[in-house]
Every structure is written in C-alpha cells, then in structure tokens.
Amino acid sequence: MPHKLNAVRPRGKEHGNSQEQPEQNPLVQKPRFPSSPDSQTAVGAPIEFQYCAESDIQKAIRWFAEYLRAEREEYHPIAGPLTGEWRDMMEGYFEPALLDRVRVLELVDERVANPWFYPKAREKGFQHLPDITHKAAVTFLDVVVFNERMGSRDLFHGLVHAAQLRVLGVAEFTELFVRGFLRARSYFLVPMKAHAFALDARFAANPGVRFSTEDEIRDWWRAGRYGSASFPFIDAT
Numbered sequence: 001m002p003h004k005l006n007a008v009r010p011r012g013k014e015h016g017n018s019q020e021q022p023e024q025n026p027l028v029q030k031p032r033f034p035s036s037p038d039s040q041t042a043v044g045a046p047i048e049f050q051y052c053a054e055s056d057i058q059k060a061i062r063w064f065a066e067y068l069r070a071e072r073e074e075y076h077p078i079a080g081p082l083t084g085e086w087r088d089m090m091e092g093y094f095e096p097a098l099l100d101r102v103r104v105l106e107l108v109d110e111r112v113a114n115p116w117f118y119p120k121a122r123e124k125g126f127q128h129l130p131d132i133t134h135k136a137a138v139t140f141l142d143v144v145v146f147n148e149r150m151g152s153r154d155l156f157h158g159l160v161h162a163a164q165l166r167v168l169g170v171a172e173f174t175e176l177f178v179r180g181f182l183r184a185r186s187y188f189l190v191p192m193k194a195h196a197f198a199l200d201a202r203f204a205a206n207p208g209v210r211f212s213t214e215d216e217i218r219d220w221w222r223a224g225r226y227g228s229a230s231f232p233f234i235d236a237t
C-alpha cells in the first residue's frame, strides 16, 4: 500500500489539542459474563470488569504482540529518524539510545487501520476495543505513526510507549497491557496509558523541565503500578 511521508517539521512549541479523550462512558459498560441480573448491584452500577477465559487472554496477548511487530515492520522502512528541533525537544526526557532508534511517520490521506484481530477478540468477549483510526498517533515498538500532523505532546506520548516497550520488553508490555485493559473500566485507564497521559501532561505543563521517563517507567513497573500477570480473572471456560 502506498504511504505518503510528510517531511516532519516542528510546528512551534504549541502542544495541540489532539489529546486522546475517552470515547466510552465507563458507566454504560456492561459485563458479558456473568449475564445474570444479579450481576447488577443494588444501586444499578454495572460490574465493569471484563471476564475472559485465561486461554483467550493468552491468545489476545499473542495477537497483540504479533500485531505490534508486523506493523513495526511495515512502517519502519518508510518512517524517518527524529531530527532537528523535534529531537532537541525530546532530549533529556528519553535516553539517547531510544531517540536514536525511534522512527516517526505522518500519514497523509490514510490512517492506521484497526487491528486484524479485533473481530476474533470480540468473539472471545473483549469489549470496548479502542478505535485506532481515530487516535492521533500509534506506537508500534520503536515507530510512532501519526494519523494527523505530528504535535509535540502527541510525540512525547508516543515516545513514552516506545520507552515502556524498551524498558519492559514486548512480552511483558503486551501481557500487562492486555490484562490492564481487561481490568480497567476504560481503555484510557489502562495503567500504561494512564501513565503516558500523566507524563505527557507533565511535559506540557512545564516546558523544558527535563525528567527521565525511563526512571518513571521503571519506578511504576517495580511498584506494580502497571499491574501483574497474577490478577485473578474468572476462567469462564
């Protein structure tokens, strides 16, 4: 498929307003299992955990990792390095090795498609899968692909995910992400996303006040704030 690559240029220091916003009202989410009316509490608040079989969770983790790797291979050859003002802007927040390695791409007249495994995941009971097409940017390992023009805050956010992938490794990242997604009331409350939002907000609020995102990520990970693989899901099989 033909990709058009814009020369990537900073557009001043504005941070844009393309921040991802929750599309789902967590209050309207309903569990697929159990389906008994008793699953509604007396005050009418639905139970918001998603219940999936452990074998299906493992499948989803594998699909997600395969998807990230495949998209990375597709976009890496046509993406460009982080250079000039963009690179200077991110210097000090991320390790030089990450900034050297990362590639960025602005899509023109096309957007990243939703993952191939969504229909299969829905069949397995996964709900409220995020619409990738409407996100400002998507990180595929060390490649950040922008559905729109690149902005500094979206770039920062995408680089936080690239740093998470680098610090945790793909296997741990995908495992904690999928389990965090199942446990969270909303995609935007997945700990790894919530952390990226918190860090990009800090970046936007205090321009030029550098901090190590990798240190923050290691702290969260070690403290168990990204979750763990041992969360007790109900096995619905």
Ligand SMILES: [Zn+2]
Pocket (backbone or CB within 6 Å): 157, 161, 193, 196
């Ligand atoms: Zn994110």
